[in-house]
Amino acid sequence: MELSKREKIILRAIVNHYTKDGLPVGSKLLANQLPMRVSSATIRNEMVYLESLNLINKTHSSSGRVPTIKGYRYYVDHLIQPNPINKNDEDIIQKTLNGNFSKMDEIVKKSANILSDLTHYTALTLRPEQNNVRHLKGFRLVALSNYQVMAILVTDNNEVQNQIFNISKSISGDQLEAVVRLINDKLTGMSIPDVIKKLQTEIPAEITKYIHTPSGFLSTFNDVLDKAARNQFYIGGELNLLNFTDSSNTKELKSIYSLLDKTDDVSKFIDNHDGPVSVKIGNEIRNHLFNHYSLITGTYDAGQFGKGIIAVLGPTRMPYSKVIGIVSAFREELAKKLITYYNNYYHR
Amino acid sequence: MELSKREKIILRAIVNHYTKDGLPVGSKLLANQLPMRVSSATIRNEMVYLESLNLINKTHSSSGRVPTIKGYRYYVDHLIQPNPINKNDEDIIQKTLNGNFSKMDEIVKKSANILSDLTHYTALTLRPEQNNVRHLKGFRLVALSNYQVMAILVTDNNEVQNQIFNISKSISGDQLEAVVRLINDKLTGMSIPDVIKKLQTEIPAEITKYIHTPSGFLSTFNDVLDKAARNQFYIGGELNLLNFTDSSNTKELKSIYSLLDKTDDVSKFIDNHDGPVSVKIGNEIRNHLFNHYSLITGTYDAGQFGKGIIAVLGPTRMPYSKVIGIVSAFREELAKKLITYYNNYYHR
């Protein structure tokens, strides 16, 4: 699909206006405002052509034009003018990321908040993932009392998971201590696949020396492994959806919120990228709930931590160039911050 | 304020109708429907009196009547007819509370979800609190690696808090081990006030034997103590606010949501009770944001765990008798469940 120079200017102007004001854009407005001197009739003629290509639309037979999904797509791919982040926003990122964090996850979580503050949309952040198989760096059991045990698991990306579980009355303190020692000895330092294998084969047999029915133990270990394996993500500004979603449709809104609660579903549509910053518009998100939303995702490369994803969810009618600018800048700052963080605490 | 029998019947009917349909209630409707045989004119006369007492209101000069806050209050205090929970809801409570929980908090959290499902409103639950000063039952430091430490704190209500913190490069593994031993020896078993005192006096001095600037350590301990001391609460069905809040007013809605995020504020208006189940209507909640909301709170006595609170937040126009029935039943079931739970795991 090849557009003439003038058609491009017109389409760009339509998208710019519409994302700014949210009102259909008419030919007269553009005639008075475009860089070149043309009459509104000429613009109307061009608009007919753009509409025939399904790049723009009318809301009713005599209204101004509005971009279609395809129009936004063309705009983002060919017409967008870069809008680098402004100094002020840059400062906010710098300042906020420079807090004191005691866990990598806290930085990623905070990032979701900053990103939503900057864009006034909803932000999602996924912590970095190593692409190789994850190994178990440490596995501890701490007996808190004679009926409560905390399982602590450290993976080689330095993530820590922990979970408390209770032990039924039938186990004595001594038995427990024995099991703690047994498991610490056997599993610490192993790779996760190995841990899972052992949990199903060797370990149960060993444990029965001390405890008759060890199923409670084992299911807890699996829980913790699960938690560690799952792609956790953080959300910032979820209430911002209220700002631009047609609030009459409560049902749809609730569906979206409950979708945002499900880790698996979210990472599904946040995933697969082309390039460092990618834009998905409306039905390109492949979920009918998001037909009027767009998703700007960016990857960040946090060195030893691996690669992570940040994303902004807003209306299809969003100022793409501004949001893309923010996401671009943010992915770089976040990467820098995490690498510094890694060097400060992990590299020795 | 004394009402005649007939006035009571009329007021009750008005509240019942209005909470059911949300439409102003007119005199003709009531005339055809009340137990006694009276004309609409008579009812109108009575209504004038009820309105003079500020128990009911008109939405405009020729509309039917609507209860005022004072009217709801009178209804709840004098006119309400008990509506015990139905078998089906009862079953749901039983079944859901009978899951397998590994932490007392999980039960309290789940309760918020059940309660909101049953009422279709928003539910808040506070975990039980012992009213005496809390003691520190156990305090552990677990070195996960030579740069990460997990602090674990167990209070005498068997709550466990934990937090991970990083140690700057300047500390060696040996130093760390020494500090871990020191702190475990000195603080385990003490009461919280004592712990705090020691953290400010004795401990810093001791630690400096091993580490030059122990301020990082100490602030983390304080963080964890803080977390344990705070009244945590859980929310279920927060999105249900969308069902009955005038969704045009996005701003107010956001204020409410951000209020519900703040522990202190929430426990403030959930607190102070009269009796096992209490009802606060509109401005009685003492926060202008809730002028069109009512709050049904119930206490539950979980034996050794102490006493906790459950609450349902809905519109002033809610079916009080049904919701009160549910809260009443729930507080008892939850108490039972927690006592059983305690006996199974803690009492030996």
Add this chain to the structure above:
DNA sequence: TTTAGCACTCACATAACACAAGTGCTAAGG
């Protein structure tokens, strides 16, 4: 004290109308 009757009020729905913004089309001009 109750009630039938009636005039009155007000929200709500509907239709009629003008208006503004925008369109497509046509015909003339560069």
Add this chain to the structure above:
DNA sequence: CCTTAGCACTTGTGTTATGTGAGTGCTAAA
């Protein structure tokens, strides 16, 4: 051949008038 002035046409929006229905307060009679 492209551009544009002009014009008829469409549609959303806002205003006004008008009718209807549910409800009220008041009065006068039972």
